[in-house]
Amino acid sequence: MLRYSPLVLLQVLTLLRVSHCIDMQALLKAFTSACQSPSPSKVVIPKGEFKLGEIELRGPCKAPVEITLQGTVKADGNSIAGREKWVVFGNMNGFKLNGGGVFDGEGNAAWRTNNCHKTFECKKLPISIRFDFLVNAEIRDITSIDAKNFHINVLGAKNITMDNLKIFAPAESPNTDGIHMGRSDGIKILNTKIATGDDCISVGDGTKNLHVEKVTCGPGHGISVGSLGRYVHEQDVSGIRVINCTLEQTDNGLRIKTWPSAACSTTASDIHFQDIILKNVSNPILIDQEYCPWNQCNKQKPSTIKLVNISFKKVRGTSGNKDAVKLLCSKGYPCQNVEIGDIDIKYNGADGPATFQCSNVSPKLLGSQSPKACSGPVTKAL
């Protein structure tokens, strides 16, 4: 029995099981009537496995809508190459998504034919879940697996909490970022496990007041602010806090990356990492202002993205390569006010010991650092 106050209209989706597909019309209809309801209402997708095609559930709605996904929805084959999204929740105030269910992007076939890391001739693949322009939203107890592209993309959000999510794809799956965000203020990501083939969390331009706590990341490419500076109309990034997280077997750990010869001059400020455990993480702490994959930029022109008020404190564990800490700042705009607290990173490989490199930055040191701060000769970024 589901109990709600009498004001709450309960919309239990009657699934018309047409060969185990969710009837898109039935889902849209349930959503539309929930959205039109003057009091808070709820749509339940029950236990079971259903195919679901590309769908956009957008407001504005008259009152908050809650969607409870109990079952597993699988991306219908139609939404493969050339499409940019699978499920969109957009333009709502007070939206909730929960229920313990699973979004299965069925990426396996698509990854093999469409690896954008290896070739430029690749079609866009759909992002599994898009949260567009949500205000005061709560996303809880949801699993996303095998997205064809990013698992979750948050754009234009204001005050959105993501709690107890599970996001999984194989380590070798391309571009399967866990949570990517941009142009958003007040995102919280809590108690979440992310293991994919790309960044666990990637922070795009215009992100403000992001709080990441108790997230376990790996395998994958770690937690990344940027890349910043690739496009002309980018916005500043500020107020990023990553605390009490564990990174395991990732290719990078805590990373800030900006393009040289950037297309814009923005500032990324107030970015803090604290209480981080590393387990065999390559490049555990990395500021890279010469980020230029596939040589798509002019490396001679220094990055014009300013990095200000940044700290790494209580970061400890093991590195997967000797580059334990690399702070490679822009020679045009040296990093300002970088604080390094207690750091204890070990590397046991034959080419060791671990190094700590600094370029165009004079970090303020607090507590103790191992390896010794700014002691290593500077080698190029990746």
Ligand SMILES: *[C@@H]1O[C@H](CO)[C@@H](O)[C@H](O)[C@H]1NC(C)=O
């Ligand atoms: C943020 O959203 C949550 C969930 O809707 C709400 O309970 C909370 O009051 C909101 N916070 C602010 C500052 O608006």
Ligand SMILES: *[C@@H]1O[C@H](CO)[C@@H](O)[C@H](O)[C@H]1NC(C)=O
């Ligand atoms: C991390 O968690 C520990 C144990 O719960 C707590 O003492 C510590 O204050 C937390 N770190 C931060 C930065 O909140």
Ligand SMILES: *[C@@H]1O[C@H](CO)[C@@H](O)[C@H](O)[C@H]1NC(C)=O
């Ligand atoms: C950096 O921190 C200082 C001291 O807290 C503050 O005055 C300044 O406004 C900050 N700069 C930016 C760009 O956030």
Ligand SMILES: *[C@@H]1O[C@H](CO)[C@@H](O)[C@H](O)[C@H]1NC(C)=O
């Ligand atoms: C550490 O990571 C490297 C790859 O970065 C891998 O080759 C190695 O097997 C890992 N070692 C352990 C002990 O997990």
